[in-house]
Amino acid sequence: xxxxxxxxxxxxxxxxxxxxxxxxxxxxxxxxxxxxxxxxxxxxxxxxxxxxxxxxxxxxxxxxxxxxxxxxxxxxxxxxxxxxxxxxxxxxxxxxxxxxxxxxxxxxxxxxxxxxxxxxxxxxxxxxxxxxxxxxxxxxxxxxxxxxxxxxxxxxxxxxxxxxxxxxxxxxxxxxxxxxxxxxxxxxxxxxxxxxxxxxxxxxxxxxxxxxxxxxxxxxxxxxxxxxxxxxxxxxxxxxxxxxxxxxxxxxxxxxxxxxxxxxxxxxxxxxxxxxxxxxxxxxxxxxxxxxxxxxxxxxxxxxxxxxxxxxxxxxxxxxxxxxxxxxxxxxxxxxxxxxxxxxxxxxxxxxxxxxxxxxxxxxxxxxxxxxxxxxxxxxxxxxxxxxxxxxxxxxxxxxxxxxxxxxxxxxxxxxxxxxxxx
Amino acid sequence: xxxxxxxxxxxxxxxxxxxxxxxxxxxxxxxxxxxxxxxxxxxxxxxxxxxxxxxxxxxxxxxxxxxxxxxxxxxxxxxxxxxxxxxxxxxxxxxxxxxxxxxxxxxxxxxxxxxxxxxxxxxxxxxxxxxxxxxxxxxxxxxxxxxxxxxxxxxxxxxxxxxxxxxxxxxxxxxxxxxxxxxxxxxxxxxxxxxxxxxxxxxxxxxxxxxxxxxxxxxxxxxxxxxxxxxxxxxxxxxxxxxxxxxxxxxxxxxxxxxxxxxxxxxxxxxxxxxxxxxxxxxxxxxxxxxxxxxxxxxxxxxxxxxxxxxxxxxxxxxxxxxxxxxxxxxxxxxxxxxxxxxxxxxxxxxxxxxxxxxxxxxxxxxxxxxxxxxxxxxxxxxxxxxxxxxxxxxxxxxxxxxxxxxxxxxxxxxxxxxxxxxxxxxxxxxxxxxxxxxxxxxxx
Numbered sequence: 001x002x003x004x005x006x007x008x009x010x011x012x013x014x015x016x017x018x019x020x021x022x023x024x025x026x027x028x029x030x031x032x033x034x035x036x037x038x039x040x041x042x043x044x045x046x047x048x049x050x051x052x053x054x055x056x057x058x059x060x061x062x063x064x065x066x067x068x069x070x071x072x073x074x075x076x077x078x079x080x081x082x083x084x085x086x087x088x089x090x091x092x093x094x095x096x097x098x099x100x101x102x103x104x105x106x107x108x109x110x111x112x113x114x115x116x117x118x119x120x121x122x123x124x125x126x127x128x129x130x131x132x133x134x135x136x137x138x139x140x141x142x143x144x145x146x147x148x149x150x151x152x153x154x155x156x157x158x159x160x161x162x163x164x165x166x167x168x169x170x171x172x173x174x175x176x177x178x179x180x181x182x183x184x185x186x187x188x189x190x191x192x193x194x195x196x197x198x199x200x201x202x203x204x205x206x207x208x209x210x211x212x213x214x215x216x217x218x219x220x221x222x223x224x225x226x227x228x229x230x231x232x233x234x235x236x237x238x239x240x241x242x243x244x245x246x247x248x249x250x251x252x253x254x255x256x257x258x259x260x261x262x263x264x265x266x267x268x269x270x271x272x273x274x275x276x277x278x279x280x281x282x283x284x285x286x287x288x289x290x291x292x293x294x295x296x297x298x299x300x301x302x303x304x305x306x307x308x309x310x311x312x313x314x315x316x317x318x319x320x321x322x323x324x325x326x327x328x329x330x331x332x333x334x335x336x337x338x339x340x341x342x343x344x345x346x347x348x349x350x351x352x353x354x355x356x357x358x359x360x361x362x363x364x365x366x367x368x369x370x371x372x373x374x375x376x377x378x379x380x381x382x383x384x385x386x387x388x389x390x391x392x393x394x395x396x397x398x399x400x401x402x403x404x405x406x407x408x409x410x411x412x413x414x415x416x417x418x419x420x421x422x423x
Numbered sequence: 424x425x426x427x428x429x430x431x432x433x434x435x436x437x438x439x440x441x442x443x444x445x446x447x448x449x450x451x452x453x454x455x456x457x458x459x460x461x462x463x464x465x466x467x468x469x470x471x472x473x474x475x476x477x478x479x480x481x482x483x484x485x486x487x488x489x490x491x492x493x494x495x496x497x498x499x500x501x502x503x504x505x506x507x508x509x510x511x512x513x514x515x516x517x518x519x520x521x522x523x524x525x526x527x528x529x530x531x532x533x534x535x536x537x538x539x540x541x542x543x544x545x546x547x548x549x550x551x552x553x554x555x556x557x558x559x560x561x562x563x564x565x566x567x568x569x570x571x572x573x574x575x576x577x578x579x580x581x582x583x584x585x586x587x588x589x590x591x592x593x594x595x596x597x598x599x600x601x602x603x604x605x606x607x608x609x610x611x612x613x614x615x616x617x618x619x620x621x622x623x624x625x626x627x628x629x630x631x632x633x634x635x636x637x638x639x640x641x642x643x644x645x646x647x648x649x650x651x652x653x654x655x656x657x658x659x660x661x662x663x664x665x666x667x668x669x670x671x672x673x674x675x676x677x678x679x680x681x682x683x684x685x686x687x688x689x690x691x692x693x694x695x696x697x698x699x700x701x702x703x704x705x706x707x708x709x710x711x712x713x714x715x716x717x718x719x720x721x722x723x724x725x726x727x728x729x730x731x732x733x734x735x736x737x738x739x740x741x742x743x744x745x746x747x748x749x750x751x752x753x754x755x756x757x758x759x760x761x762x763x764x765x766x767x768x769x770x771x772x773x774x775x776x777x778x779x780x781x782x783x784x785x786x787x788x789x790x791x792x793x794x795x796x797x798x799x800x801x802x803x804x805x806x807x808x809x810x811x812x813x814x815x816x817x818x819x820x821x822x823x824x825x826x827x828x829x830x831x832x833x834x835x836x837x838x839x840x841x842x843x844x845x846x847x848x849x850x851x852x853x854x855x856x857x858x859x860x861x862x863x864x865x866x867x868x
Binding site for chain 2: 172173174175189190191193250251252301302303
C-alpha cells in the first residue's frame with residue numbers, strides 16, 4: 001500500500017500535465033550534434049526543448065530538476081524491433097507479426113502494437129525511447145512505424161506511422177533450411193534455386209509495375225477506376241515520400257536490391273546487410289543508409305574472421321556509409337546500447353556509435369527535426385543517466401518522452417526485487 | 424491361364440538374359456594360355472614376358488618358362504599386360520532390390536517389409552532394432568541381370584564385395600565375381616562382413632542423434648555377444664535352461680566375421696578407431712578421405728581401411744557465390760593423397776568405388792592417388808590383393824598365382840596411363856569383352 005502511494009506521488013506531476021515544462025540543470029549535457037556541456041542546463045517547455053546552455057535565464061516558478069553528477073542524452077532509437085507486435089512467439093495469440101501472402105504493403109504495424117507489452121518497459125529501462133516496429137512475412141511485409149516507447153494507445157506512441165515499407169528481398173539459397181535437413185538432403189540444385197529466385201524477382205517487379213499503372217489510372221481519373229488498398233499503399237513509395245526498408249543480407253541480394261531500387265527509382269534503406277562491407281563504396285556512392293543488426297552473432301561463413309560482425313560498423317563508418325543500429329528483436333531490444341558498444345571495441349569511434357542510436361536513425365527515418373539530439377525545438381525525448389549509456393553498469397535514472405517523465409519500472413526489475421527479498 | 428501368363432513373363436526375361444550373357448562371352452573354352460605378356464602377379468615379382476595358363480576357372484600355371492598346353496586356346500599377349508582382376512572393395516553391384524539399396528528412409532511411413540521394428544510405431548530404443556536388416560545377405564540378393572556388372576567389367580573389375588546398403592546394420596556382404604551363368608555362380612565367399620552406416624533417421628525415431636547411433640551399434644554388438652554365449656550355454660544343457668529367444672538381428676550380426684564402420688573425417692576416424700578397440704569383432708573402416716592426416720592414428724589402431732575413390736569435388740549444382748570453407752577445400756585438395764599417406768604409415772588399405780557413376784572414372788580417380796604420390800605397385804595391390812586380404816579371401820583371389828581363381832584383367836598399356844585400354848577380362852576362366860565405349864553424353868544429345 002505504501003509502495004502504491006509512493007508510485008502515485010511520483011506519477012502525480014505527470015497526471016497534472018505540469019511535468020511537460022521544467023528545467024534540468026547542473027547536468028552534463030551530451031547534445032550529440034553540438035558537443036558536450038560539462039555543467040549545463042536544458043529548459044523543456046510543453047514537451048519541447050526550449051533552450052540548451054551552460055546558464056539559462058528562466059521565468060520564475062519553473063520546476064527545477066537537479067542533475068548533479070548525472071548525464072543527459074537524447075533518448076536512444078532502435079531502428080528495427082518487433083516490440084509490441086510479438087510478445088511470445090510460440091504463443092500465437094500474442095504474435096501479430098506477419099500476415100499470409102507475399103504482397104501486403106497496406107498493413108500498418110502501428111495499429112497492431114500492443115502498448116502494454118512487457119518488452120517495452122524493459123527496453124526503456126536501458127534508455128531506448130523510440131523504436132521502429134517491423135512487420136515480417138512475405139515479400140512486401142507491410143509498413144514499419146516509428147513509435148515512442150510509451151503511451152496508453154498506439155495513437156499516443158505514433159511518431160511516423162509509415163516510416164518505411166518493409167521489403168524482404170527474395171533470397172537465392174541452395175542450402176537446406178535446417179541443420180537436420182542438411183544431413184539428409186543436399187539442398188536445392190543451383191539452377192532450380194536461380195529459376196525460383198528470378199521468378200520471385202519478376203513477381204516483385206510486376207507488383208511495382210501494377211502499382212505504377214494504378215497510380216496513372218488514379219491520377220488520370222480513369223473511368224472504371226477500382227480502388228485497391230494494396231496498390232493505394234504503394235503510392236507514397238512511388239512518389240518517394242516513403243522509403244523502402246530492404247532486408248537483404250548476402251552480397252548478391254544486396255547487389256540485386258540496389259539494382260532493383262535503381263530500376264524502380266525508389267528510395268531505399270538497407271537492413272540486416274551482413275555483407276554490406278563488400279559493397280560499401282557503392283552504398284556510399286548511392287547514399288544509401290544501412291541498418292545494422294546485432295553484433296553478437298556468429299560469422300556467417302566458416303572461414304570468416306571471428307570478429308566480422310563486430311567490425312562491420314567500423315567498416316561502414318570508414319567507407320562513409322550512414323548507418324544505425326537495430327536489435328531486430330523484442331526481448332533483446334534492451335541490448336541495443338551494448339551492440340553499439342561492441343562496435344566501439346572493434347574500431348568504431350565512440351561518437352559514431354552514439355550517433356548510430358540517436359541522430360543517425362532520426363535522420364534515416366526522417367524525424368531529425370524532432371528527435372535524435374538535444375537541440376532547441378526538438379522534442380524533449382531524453383534520458384538522464386549516471387554515466388555512459390553504452391556501458392552495461394550505467395543506470396538510466398530518468399526518461400522523458402516529449403517532456404513527460406516515464407516510469408522506468410519493468411518486469412525484470414520487479415523480478416529482481418522479488419527474488420532479492422526472498423527470505 | 425492368366426496365372427501362367429504372369430508367371431511366364433519374368434522367366435522369358437531371365438532366359439533372354441542368359442542368352443545375352445552367353446553372347447557376350449566371346450567363346451568359352453576350358454583352357455586359355457596368355458603368352459608373351461607382361462604379368463603383374465602382385466603377390467610375386469612382375470614378369471616382363473611370361474605366360475599364364477588358365478584351366479577350368481583356376482590359374483594352372485604362371486611363369487616365364489611355362490609352356491602352352493596342347494589343349495589350350497592360345498591368346499597372344501605381346502604388348503599386353505595381365506593384372507589380377509580388379510576388386511571393388513565396397514559396392515552394391517549385383518543387388519537390384521530397391522528395398523536393400525535405398526538410403527535409409529527418413530519417414531517411418533516408407534519403411535519396407537525388411538525393417539524389423541513393429542509397423543505403425545516408431546522405434547523407441549535398441550530393443551526395437553531400428554533400421555536393422557543385419558540378416559540380409561548380399562549372396563541371396565545378387566542377380567546376374569544387374570546391368571552394372573557389365574559396365575564394371577568393362578572398367579577392368581572382375582570382382583566386388585557387395586552389400587545391402589540400407590539402414591544402420593544394413594546386412595551381410597559377399598565377395599562376388601562380376602559374371603556367371605547363374606546368379607548363384609557369382610558368389611565367391613559369403614558372408615564376409617556386416618555393413619554398418621551411421622545414417623540418421625527421422626526426428627521421431629530412435630536413434631535420432633550421433634550419440635544414439637553409437638550407443639545403438641554398441642548395444643547391438645553387446646547383445647550379439649550375449650546371445651552367442653546364451654545359445655552356447657543352452658546347447659550344453661538344454662534341459663535345465665530356458666532357450667534363448669531367437670533374434671534374427673543378432674543372428675545376422677553373428678554371421679558376419681567382421682564389421683564395416685564409416686569414418687570419413689579425422690574426427691570420425693579417431694572416434695571409430697577408439698570404438699573399434701572396445702569391440703571384440705574385427706573392424707574395417709570405410710570412407711577415410713581425411714586419412715591423409717590421420718594415417719598415424721589408423722596405423723596405431725591396426726585397423727584396415729577401405730578408401731573411397733569418389734574424391735570430394737565441388738558440387739556442380741552448387742551456388743557459384745557460395746564460398747567453400749578452407750576445411751572443404753583442403754579435403755578436396757588432399758583427399759587423394761590419403762592412399763600415399765596410408766601406404767607410408769603401413770596401413771593395409773583397399774579401394775572402393777563409393778558410388779562413382781561411370782566405372783571409367785574409377786581408374787581415373789586411382790590415377791589421382793598415384794599422382795599424389797602413391798606407388799603404382801601399391802595402387803594395384805589396393806585394387807586387388809589388399810582388398811582380398813581385408814575380406815579374408817586372399818587364398819583364392821587378388822593375385823596371379825597357381826590355384827587361385829582365374830580372374831584376370833588384360834590391358835593394353837599400363838593400368839594408370841590415360842590411354843590404357845581394357846582388352847578383356849577373364850572371370851572364373853571365362854573371357855568377357857568390354858562394352859564398346861559409350862560416346863560422351865553431350866554428343867549423343
